[in-house]
Amino acid sequence: MSLLETIQQKSIAFVEDTIKLRRHLHANPELSYKEFETAKFVAENLKAFGLKPQEGVAETGLVVLIEGKNPSAKTVALRADMDALPIEEKNNIPYKSKNAGVMHACGHDVHTSSLLSTTRILNDIKDQFEGTIKLLFQPGEEKNPGGASYMIRDGALENPKPASIIGQHVMPLIPVGKIGFREGMYMASSDEIYLKVIGKGGHGATPELTIDPIVIASHIIIGLQQVISRNASPKQPTVLTFGKINGDGATNIIPNEVNIAGTFRALNEEWRENGLKKIIQMATGIAEAMGGKCEIELSRGYPYLENNPEVTRRIRKAAEQYVGKENIVDLDISMGSEDFAYYSQVIPASFYRLGTRNESKGITSYIHTPTFDIDEDALKLSPGLMAWMAINELTIK
Ligand SMILES: [Zn+2]
Numbered sequence: 320m321s322l323l324e325t326i327q328q329k330s331i332a333f334v335e336d337t338i339k340l341r342r343h344l345h346a347n348p349e350l351s352y353k354e355f356e357t358a359k360f361v362a363e364n365l366k367a368f369g370l371k372p373q374e375g376v377a378e379t380g381l382v383v384l385i386e387g388k389n390p391s392a393k394t395v396a397l398r399a400d401m402d403a404l405p406i407e408e409k410n411n412i413p414y415k416s417k418n419a420g421v422m423h424a425c426g427h428d429v430h431t432s433s434l435l436s437t438t439r440i441l442n443d444i445k446d447q448f449e450g451t452i453k454l455l456f457q458p459g460e461e462k463n464p465g466g467a468s469y470m471i472r473d474g475a476l477e478n479p480k481p482a483s484i485i486g487q488h489v490m491p492l493i494p495v496g497k498i499g500f501r502e503g504m505y506m507a508s509s510d511e512i513y514l515k516v517i518g519k520g521g522h523g524a525t526p527e528l529t530i531d532p533i534v535i536a537s538h539i540i541i542g543l544q545q546v547i548s549r550n551a552s553p554k555q556p557t558v559l560t561f562g563k564i565n566g567d568g569a570t571n572i573i574p575n576e577v578n579i580a581g582t583f584r585a586l587n588e589e590w591r592e593n594g595l596k597k598i599i600q601m602a603t604g605i606a607e608a609m610g611g612k613c614e615i616e617l618s619r620g621y622p623y624l625e626n627n628p629e630v631t632r633r634i635r636k637a638a639e640q641y642v643g644k645e646n647i648v649d650l651d652i653s654m655g656s657e658d659f660a661y662y663s664q665v666i667p668a669s670f671y672r673l674g675t676r677n678e679s680k681g682i683t684s685y686i687h688t689p690t691f692d693i694d695e696d697a698l699k700l701s702p703g704l705m706a707w708m709a710i711n712e713l714t715i716k
């Protein structure tokens with residue numbers, strides 16, 4: 320039997336266990352940076368495979384090595400994220416979240432359980448490959464500054480340093496059984512913008528005695544859209560969305576201040592910096608011109624995600640061998656963001672998508688919604704596919 324067939328068979332043979340792992344994680348979700356029980360569970364399982372994980376990396380993250388023959392020949396890294404979201408689950412399933420208001424609505428339970436089974440497969444066949452595979456179980460993907468940045472800070476990409484890193488993410492728009500790839504620019508940088516527009520409140524009937532922050536805020540919101548239409552290059556995908564505006568006055572009360580919150584997304588680090596500068600300049604300028612003030616706070620999010628073309632081509636080829644060419648799909652640019660981007664700034668990286676949709680089973684909800692779920696058939700292939708990709712990467716000189 321070929322190594323590919325061995326891996327495929329193991330992935331299928333372990334599927335009941337992978338599902339069990341996934342359902343345990345799904346029922347017991349934990350928020351970003353609070354993945355204490357999750358980390359314990361992952362550590363227990365790794366130890367049960369006979370491995371010695373390094374615990375406490377980025378506080379609630381883990382790193383484990385699988386050494387093949389000649390372990391110093393080359394190292395390749397695989398990554399899963401482990402955190403859940405502050406969403407109340409609306410699915411009626413036996414493994415529904417037991418933690419009120421917390422839900423694995425982004426599939427990180429899928430990534431973690433898959434990578435556990437990947438680890439098991441690789442450990443079983445470690446005498447059949449050369450080099451080392453480093454597995455990263457990271458916390459805090461969903462919350463700034465991103466668990467990946469802490470993993471890097473704590474040395475997850477050193478000793479041994481991986482030549483490349485691969486990440487997997489569920490995709491409810493892609494049918495189960497299919498895998499999506501994209502070379503180059505893939506996901507956006509994401510920064511949060513908080514504007515406090517300060518005026519001078521008063522009676523709604525005497526606007527001449529006030530500085531109306533509601534009107535100033537309205538001008539700012541409209542004005543800032545021109546940063547996108549006039550300052551961003553038309554060739555440069557970019558988004559500015561304000562999803563929250565709060566001016567606590569009344570029909571006859573002009574409030575003292577208005578708070579606005581939004582997100583700015585870009586696919587180019589230079590434009591990201593310039594865009595943010597323009598936003599600050601315009602918001603403060605408009606407020607001052609109208610007699611008020613605008614205070615701005617930025618919460619810097621993840622950089623944009625660049626899929627290294629060579630790594631992406633190689634893992635795509637590995638996936639073609641694994642699932643057949645007809646099951647490979649091309650991904651479009653996404654304005655979503657992912658902290659896997661931090662790894663892509665340090666070493667060649669590629670982030671691909673695992674199809675989890677199944678309309679015939681009614682599984683169509685998007686990630687970050689209270690009814691998100693996956694077709695668990697995806698778990699038949701996800702562990703083996705990652706193992707196969709990693710082993711392929713190890714063979715590249
Ligand atoms: Zn998410």
Ligand SMILES: [Zn+2]
Nearest residue numbers: 425427460488
């Ligand atoms: Zn996610």
